[in-house]
Amino acid sequence: xxxxxxxxxxxxxxxxxxxxxxxxxxxxxxxxxxxxxxxxxxxxxxxxxxxxxxxxxxxxxxxxxxxxxxxxxxxxxxxxxxxxxxxxxxxxxxxxxxxxxxxxxxxxxxxxxxxxxxxxxxxxxxxxxxxxxxxxxxxxxxxxxxxxxxxxxxxxxxxxx
Numbered sequence: 001x002x003x004x005x006x007x008x009x010x011x012x013x014x015x016x017x018x019x020x021x022x023x024x025x026x027x028x029x030x031x032x033x034x035x036x037x038x039x040x041x042x043x044x045x046x047x048x049x050x051x052x053x054x055x056x057x058x059x060x061x062x063x064x065x066x067x068x069x070x071x072x073x074x075x076x077x078x079x080x081x082x083x084x085x086x087x088x089x090x091x092x093x094x095x096x097x098x099x100x101x102x103x104x105x106x107x108x109x110x111x112x113x114x115x116x117x118x119x120x121x122x123x124x125x126x127x128x129x130x131x132x133x134x135x136x137x138x139x140x141x142x143x144x145x146x147x148x149x150x151x152x153x154x155x156x157x158x159x160x161x
Contacts, residue, residue: 006030006053009061011043014051017069019043021060039103043072049109067109074110 011019011032020034020041027047034041051066065072131140132147136155141147148159 006061006063008059009053009063010056011045011063011065013065013067013069013072015068019045019065019069019072022063039105042104042106043109044107045072045109072109073107075108 006022006025009022011022013019018034020032020043022030023033024031025047029044029046032043032045034043045065045067049065049067050063052064054062054064056062131142132144133140134147134150134155136151136157139150141150151157152159
């Protein structure tokens with residue numbers, strides 16, 4: 001991450017959802033801010049959740065995360081404004097109210113698991129050897145169709161899984 005300026009970069013989750021723009025960066029985390037119609041959202045995301053940084057047309061970059069939107073919104077708290085909890089919990093004589101101030105929700109992202117971190121695709125020109133292995137006898141196959149045929153004929157096992 002050295003030499004790359006992350007400030008004002010747009011951030012996207014691994015499932016393509018926007019997580020706003022980066023407002024602060026420190027040694028372990030960065031903070032993004034996303035403005036919304038009813039609520040604003042602030043995310044605190046670990047630096048090791050970044051899967052790639054791509055240059056964009058303007059001065060900022062595009063940061064892609066190894067986290068989905070659900071993993072990004074793992075834990076949250078209301079920083080500014082209050083949720084309309086009386087209405088939600090069904091208290092008597094409660095009604096939806098128009099909030100006087102916009103809510104700011106602060107999300108604390110979880111650290112990405114090692115298996116969720118994207119691995120860069122192999123460099124062009126390198127030979128790629130893909131093998132499929134039968135889980136019943138460990139025989140190797142060059143393509144998935146051969147493996148499925150083997151499972152059906154030899155083991156009388158399920159196919160298409």
